[in-house]
Amino acid sequence: MADMTERGKILIVDDEKAVRTAINRRLTRAGHTCTEAADAKGLIDRIKEDQPQLVILDIKMPGRSGNELLPEIIASFPGTAVVMATAVADPNVIVECMRGGAQDYIMKPFDLEYVAQIVDKALEKRKLEQDIKEFQEGLQAEVEHQRKETQKLFLNSIESLVFALEAKDKYTAGHSRRVAYIAVAIGEKLDISGDELDNIRLGALLHDTGKIAVDHSIMNKPGRLTEDEYRHVMAHASIGAGIVKPVVNQQILDIIIHHHDFYNGKGYDQHISGDQIPLGAKIIAVADSYDAMTSDRPYRIALTGEQGVNEILRCSGTQFDPAIAQAFHQVHLSGIE
Ligand SMILES: [Fe+2]
Missing domain, CATH: 3.40.50.2300 (Response regulator)
Incomplete structure (x- = not known):
């Protein structure tokens, strides 16, 4: 022995x-x-x-x-x-x-x-x-590695689907990628880093996943939407969260759900306001609106970058968090188009 x-x-x-x-x-x-x-x-x-x-x-x-x-x-x-x-x-x-x-x-x-x-x-x-x-x-490290790989694959497929959907439409091509780029720049300006910044980047890339379920003709309707049509379009936030739920964390889900919330609480079907709205959602709201305003739409031509920033600043305190609107202004001054 x-x-x-x-x-x-x-x-x-x-x-x-x-x-x-x-x-x-x-x-x-x-x-x-x-x-x-x-x-x-x-x-x-x-x-x-x-x-x-x-x-x-x-x-x-x-x-x-x-x-x-x-x-x-x-x-x-x-x-x-x-x-x-x-x-x-x-x-x-x-x-x-x-x-x-x-x-x-x-x-x-x-x-x-x-x-x-x-x-x-x-x-x-x-x-x-x-x-x-x-x-x-x-074994635990291997299981964790496999879990992350599977999650990455799944997320890549969803992202590809969103990019393909956006690319089909000249008005939205590249939208989510640009929103992610601007949102990360704002996040960095606000000293956000690590997992929190990763969540914002991923939340931005996936924020419009739910548009897969939105009727294309309504989304691109030239002119005012009826109440029903507006409700149909706005449902993309919760539908998107439902699609990506199995593979993202709660922070990313909250970002997606609240990305159309108004800072003053007066957005569509909204129950929270101010600091109750997740920071990442408020950052993406600014980046999303800026990119939408500075892209052509069927019902209007694009604003210039400067006009877009002025519009964000005009809506600071009502639609947008003032601190985030300011951070975006600085990011814009240092060179984001
Ligand atoms: Fe959206």
Whole structure:
């Protein structure tokens, strides 16, 4: 059995020198590398320094007892196995130690052959636990990787569908990509970064996914929409959120649902206002409106960039969040067309 076991670095903690020496000799003979400590003083630092695979920990020592030290060792060094050593045949103390994470225990006076066997067994168990942990971590990483790949593929398909839909129509070709570009520029101006900025970019790319379900002739109707037609067009926000729901997070869904909300709460079928509206949705509202205004429509020709910005600023505080309208103004001044 001994030959099958990994040879380990073992720290023997016992206040009796004779005990430490006897265990040290026996375990060294078995191929382990042993170090010794006489009490609890500086033990945590010692473990940090020596990084033993296993600690033989005497329960009864001057100063802090082994069972007092055990929780600290288990918490600080989860990869280190602990075998308790005791002369006290108190089953409660032993049970408490085993519950607290000790791998095993040995009773004094020691049978050194038995000690060697217990050490081998504890090292084997520790190795097995580590292998299982590594395997599980590897598996989790692989599952997460696959999940992200599948999500990416699905999102790419939806984006392609939106781009194809927009490309069919000269008035909307490239709209979502431009909105994403402007929204990210505004986000950066507002010091947004990381996941939040990614959500805004993706929300912008997908904000009009629901237009797949909107009647093309209504969307491009020259002239005023009837109330029913307007309701039909505006449903694209919630329909789009429903389509992408299985693969995006709640922040992106909220951005899509609220991208036509007015800052003052007076947008179509709107129940929230101001800071209740997700920041990403308010940013996309500005980027979306600017791009729509500066693109030709069947019912009007495009505004110039400057006219578009002035329109955004005119509607600051009513349709648009003033801070975002200002940030967009600055982005425009520094060069977005
Ligand atoms: Fe929209």
